[in-house]
Amino acid sequence: MITVQNISKSFGEVQAVKDVSLVAEDGQITALLGANGAGKTTSMRMIYALITPETGVVTVDGINSTENPIAARGRMGVLPDARGIYKRLTARENMAYFGRLQGMSEADIKTRSEELIARLGMEKFADRQTDGFSQGQRVKVAIARAIIHDPQNILLDEPTNGLDVMSTRAIRAFLRDEKARGKCILFSSHVMQEVSAVCDVITVVDAGIIRATGTEQELLAMTDENNLEDAFVNLVTQGEVK
Numbered sequence: 001m002i003t004v005q006n007i008s009k010s011f012g013e014v015q016a017v018k019d020v021s022l023v024a025e026d027g028q029i030t031a032l033l034g035a036n037g038a039g040k041t042t043s044m045r046m047i048y049a050l051i052t053p054e055t056g057v058v059t060v061d062g063i064n065s066t067e068n069p070i071a072a073r074g075r076m077g078v079l080p081d082a083r084g085i086y087k088r089l090t091a092r093e094n095m096a097y098f099g100r101l102q103g104m105s106e107a108d109i110k111t112r113s114e115e116l117i118a119r120l121g122m123e124k125f126a127d128r129q130t131d132g133f134s135q136g137q138r139v140k141v142a143i144a145r146a147i148i149h150d151p152q153n154i155l156l157d158e159p160t161n162g163l164d165v166m167s168t169r170a171i172r173a174f175l176r177d178e179k180a181r182g183k184c185i186l187f188s189s190h191v192m193q194e195v196s197a198v199c200d201v202i203t204v205v206d207a208g209i210i211r212a213t214g215t216e217q218e219l220l221a222m223t224d225e226n227n228l229e230d231a232f233v234n235l236v237t238q239g240e241v242k
Helices: 040-047 069-074 091-101 106-119 135-146 165-180 192-198 216-223 228-241
Strands: 002-011 014-024 028-033 055-060 076-079 153-157 184-189 201-206 209-214
Touching (some): 014 055, 028 040, 028 165, 040 153, 069 076, 165 192, 201 228, 209 216
Parallel strands (some): 153 184
């Protein structure tokens, strides 16, 4: 479970995030939904303890990520906005490297790698160097590498950005399986269809500020709209008017 209380971050005179709060529960998929430049990535980076918030607190399974970032990171698996897989290593070697960083035994790395290769459909390219991989293949490797240690909390920044239909469907199915295992899943996106397809709770962020939080049906009722895209525009427009 991830709890975010009133986190803020500025870069010079630009306030990227202001008093963002949200709760991502175990056994749920929670979305941080916003347009490009809305503050999603900065919020995610503070949540997974890459940058320190100027105000507020993030706790991961009860661990304060500012006071104990290493312990908090150990409870998370993170797919950042920059995938950054090692091109000279195979998909399997990428996973093994991160498993060793997490202190896993070689036997556990092998067992977990085989599980993830099967679940993510990576059998055909698991032992190829990742240089030249398609976008979908790179994302699958990056996700597998991030969660090799089977963390309770999974954070993904725009996980399906640029993916084809089949890769997108595979990632969706994987996230649903992890949800069924009781995992806490938090991901950011600007794709309405993606959020509508998999998310239990949606937090709308605009200009670094939370505009609304609820299920899709709650957001539709709140705005008196018939679809998530129109509800999102309604919420963002109201914020601009204020």
